[in-house]
Amino acid sequence: MTANASAGWMVPSARLWRMRLTQVAAAGPVLTVAAGLAAGISAGAWTGVAAAVVVAAAAGIVLWVERRRYRAWAYREREEDLIVSRGVLVRRVSVVPYGRLQFVEVTAGPFERAFRLATVQLHTAAAASDARIPGLERDEAARLRDRLAVLGEARAAGL
Amino acid sequence: MTEDFGAGWHRLHPLSPLIQGGGLLSGLLGIFALSLVTAEGYEAYVYQLVAAGAIMVAGLVRWLVTRWKLDSATLRIETGLLRRDSRQLPMARIQAVDMVRPLLARVFGLASLQIRLAGAGKGDDRLAYLTLGEAARLRAVLLAGHHGLDPAAPEPAERPVITVPAGRVIGATLLRAAPRFVALAVIAAVAARAAPALFPASESTLAVIALGLVTSTCLQVTARYGFTVATSHDGIRIRRGLLSTMAETIPLRRVQAVRLVQPLLWRPFGWCRLVVHVAGVAGRDSGPKAGGLTKALLPVGSMSEAQHLIRLVFGPDIPELAKPPKRARVKAPLSYHFLAAGHNKVMAVTITGRVCKKTVYMRLEKLQSVRLSQGPAQRRLSLASVHGDAAGRQAHAAFADREADQARELLDELATLGRSARSTESAGG
Numbered sequence: 001m002t003a004n005a006s007a008g009w010m011v012p013s014a015r016l017w018r019m020r021l022t023q024v025a026a027a028g029p030v031l032t033v034a035a036g037l038a039a040g041i042s043a044g045a046w047t048g049v050a051a052a053v054v055v056a057a058a059a060g061i062v063l064w065v066e067r068r069r070y071r072a073w074a075y076r077e078r079e080e081d082l083i084v085s086r087g088v089l090v091r092r093v094s095v096v097p098y099g100r101l102q103f104v105e106v107t108a109g110p111f112e113r114a115f116r117l118a119t120v121q122l123h124t125a126a127a128a129s130d131a132r133i134p135g136l137e138r139d140e141a142a143r144l145r146d147r148l149a150v151l152g153e154a155r156a157a158g159l
Numbered sequence: 160m161t162e163d164f165g166a167g168w169h170r171l172h173p174l175s176p177l178i179q180g181g182g183l184l185s186g187l188l189g190i191f192a193l194s195l196v197t198a199e200g201y202e203a204y205v206y207q208l209v210a211a212g213a214i215m216v217a218g219l220v221r222w223l224v225t226r227w228k229l230d231s232a233t234l235r236i237e238t239g240l241l242r243r244d245s246r247q248l249p250m251a252r253i254q255a256v257d258m259v260r261p262l263l264a265r266v267f268g269l270a271s272l273q274i275r276l277a278g279a280g281k282g283d284d285r286l287a288y289l290t291l292g293e294a295a296r297l298r299a300v301l302l303a304g305h306h307g308l309d310p311a312a313p314e315p316a317e318r319p320v321i322t323v324p325a326g327r328v329i330g331a332t333l334l335r336a337a338p339r340f341v342a343l344a345v346i347a348a349v350a351a352r353a354a355p356a357l358f359p360a361s362e363s364t365l366a367v368i369a370l371g372l373v374t375s376t377c378l379q380v381t382a383r384y385g386f387t388v389a390t391s392h393d394g395i396r397i398r399r400g401l402l403s404t405m406a407e408t409i410p411l412r413r414v415q416a417v418r419l420v421q422p423l424l425w426r427p428f429g430w431c432r433l434v435v436h437v438a439g440v441a442g443r444d445s446g447p448k449a450g451g452l453t454k455a456l457l458p459v460g461s462m463s464e465a466q467h468l469i470r471l472v473f474g475p476d477i478p479e480l481a482k483p484p485k486r487a488r489v490k491a492p493l494s495y496h497f498l499a500a501g502h503n504k505v506m507a508v509t510i511t512g513r514v515c516k517k518t519v520y521m522r523l524e525k526l527q528s529v530r531l532s533q534g535p536a537q538r539r540l541s542l543a544s545v546h547g548d549a550a551g552r553q554a555h556a557a558f559a560d561r562e563a564d565q566a567r568e569l570l571d572e573l574a575t576l577g578r579s580a581r582s583t584e585s586a587g588g
Binding site: 080081087089090091092093094095096097099100124125126127128129130131157158159 | 251252254277413415438451525526527528529530531532533534535538543546548549550551552554555567570571573574577578581
């Protein structure tokens, strides 16, 4: 694993990776066949094969990128703030003091619900704060939400 | 009567509906006059009369159902006939108080008070209109309440700091608008040369755009005319306006950040402008997150005036600036000449910009979050940028392209300093 797995750092659930894998596995072949057929019918068999190969390769690349992105997510609850680290191409680290939390949002899209996952997003009064943790197991998301709410209330500071 | 606002409910001034409908009414009357000239019978303009009547009645009803009340810590405003709307504005949460006086209100000696709170919805927190004396008194009471002082204290004296001469306002506004006018002229010239047959058709469009530009430039000049900055115990007071006037009061500790901007065309004159960020609601930015409010602290001024104002807001200790390492020039060739940043225990100063130099001053106690970002080029050069965010959309200080190791330390240091600055702030009241 990455350096993020070291002490104190938490990572999203392994199911997040399975979810991404399923998404690509479901969409990839369909798109490959569709692209192959469309190009094959309109511009000849070899063009169709070439198009299918290109799309299949693109799906592979997406999978590789998603794998790296998945492994880059990490968060850590420190004494006074939450720190979230993410990103492959652009590495980002966000530090949000508990006292600055305006509200915590827990969302789960249809895919996340199917995999019993949820995304926790932290909102401060600054529009640029972007601490978001996807793919948390539901219990962990609820625990984090409640803990952040308690800590936020205890340390709340005015604007 | 204006001395103290008792416990009871108060109404707005009876002339309020007339002034609020004023703009629309005069427009309608204009159409009405036009139709008098052009139409054959009176049936053609009876609709305008009906519409004007409806506006007056609506305004009257609004006046009848609106009332306000002041108690020890909150201002309550109730309004609405069908859907009652009751607002409580706690004085402690006030971000800024604006006294707005449109031309018509000035004729009648009235003023409206707009009370800004962070994230408080659609800017309905205003009392329009009160008499000038009432408005000034209420503002003083609200601000005294905000600072936890005795509300019966007289309005604190103001000390004028800076007045911007009218000539400089006009010159600077024209200079800022100049590139647009030049671009328009170039387009017109090219159009006339390239397609002379089509030019008459596009000419009118260009004329409309030119008219719009002229109007907006004039509006900018009138809005900034007579710009005065003064300080008093309850905050910074900004007065401006030619026809309709505005007096904005910002309590000093409500300042999220101050941005100093030096546009290219102003630099030969040594001019700059200052923008102050306050947590509040800016008209159209209504998202789930609190929008920001920006106010001109100095529309155009010399660098020494700007420095003076900045010391006034942030105190005498301004941190030393350090440039990023030389290799950052590879990653940011167009902005490296400006890039610099520095911080001390209580505030941060950062400079960014390519053509237009932007300096951000921010108190660390206002930090909402701290971020570090490292793009691919920065990773190759082992650089990283650190951003400090204050409340709002643009209040944001960027330590661009620092040494990667130092950036990582800076991230933790800013978070720690921000926390200790906050705790001393709350301990000190």
